Amino acid sequence: MFRFIIRRLGVLLLSAFCLSLIIFAVTNLEPNLRNLAVTQTNMRAGDEALDSWLEKNGYREPMLLRYGQWLGVVQKQPVFDPATGQPANRFGFCTDVQEPKFSGVLQGDWGCSTRFKRDVLVRIVPAVKATGILMFWVMITMVPLALVLGVLSGMREGSRLDRVLSFISIAGTATPEYVSGVVFTVIFASWLGILNGSAATATNIGPTLYNFTLPVVTVVFFGMGYIARMTRASMVEVMQQQYIRTARLKGVSFPRIVLRHALRNALVTPFTVVMLQFPWLLNGVVIVEIMFRYQGFGYVLVEGAANNDIEMLMACGTISVILVLVTQFISDIGYVYLNPRIRVS
DSSP: OHHHHHHHHHHHHHHHHHHHHHHHHHHTOHHHHHHHHHHHSOTTOOHHHHHHHHHHTTTTSOHHHHHHHHHTSSOBOOEEOTTTOSEEOSSTTSOOOSSSBOOSGGGTOOOEETTTTEEHHHHHHHHHHHHHHHHHHHHHHHHHHHHHHHHHHHHTTTSHHHHHHHHHHHHHHHSOHHHHHHHHIIIIIIISOOSOSOOTTHHHHOOOHHHHHHHHHHHHHHHHHHHHHHHHHHHHHHHTSHHHHHHHHTTOOHHHIIIIIIHHHHTHHHHHHHHHHHHHHHHHTHHHHHHTTOOSHHHHHHHHHHTTOHHHHHHHHHHHHHHHHHHHHHHHHHHHHHOTTOOOO
């Protein structure tokens, strides 16, 4: 088991390195660099002025060298003012290095956000924290509810309860967030008047019943259907196994069969689906955060993409990659504990 964990960690680090390099290369394509130069100089600047700005600020250096500087394994060089010859800042709202030193992601320097006009880490940490709060309440609501729906459906395949719960699950999965969000807003905020349709203040004063419930309900309604359907399919398969029939012939009560024999084996597949919900929640709640004006990770990502904020986009992509790889690593280890028949070679 220890060797398996070490191998998986090695694969995780190698994957993170390769994917971060891809993210860096894609976000630093020539059109993006020229758009950045346009926004930081003059909208009417000519090609020579744009090339001069990119050259002066180090964007014309070899990509691998810039990637090493961004990562923090190569010393970052300061930018000098041509008039005075003294170290200067690329942007007036962030402080760059004043002498050659290692200053990158590994050292906690994620760059400067041209959209929010501050260090990337200063802006993205509160955004990730806000989305983390949203994810926490979504998961503790969605996962138990979805598992209960799936188990109840799989216990009695083809029954009326199975058909009703399956309809609810399919309806939730088939309804996009921007549709269910509007419907819930109309019902609860407009018709009933019991919930506020906006969560804009949740990042300032904290989540409350009125500014936080609709985003959570919208995400839960969309996400629980997929988990419930996968749980039902796994439960149906397990309930048809020979050891379940043997237990029933021995006179073991049906609830005991479900809880002691079927449920653990049936949770192997849903466990993978649940772990995959974490990267989906981080990136898939973009629509919900924009709809309800919730200033979390999705809001920052959209703002960065709309305003060609290269440093912010690289940070968002890196965080997404780390979350996906970590959740995949946890799910691989969880297989061994959920199903004893799985052995690590």
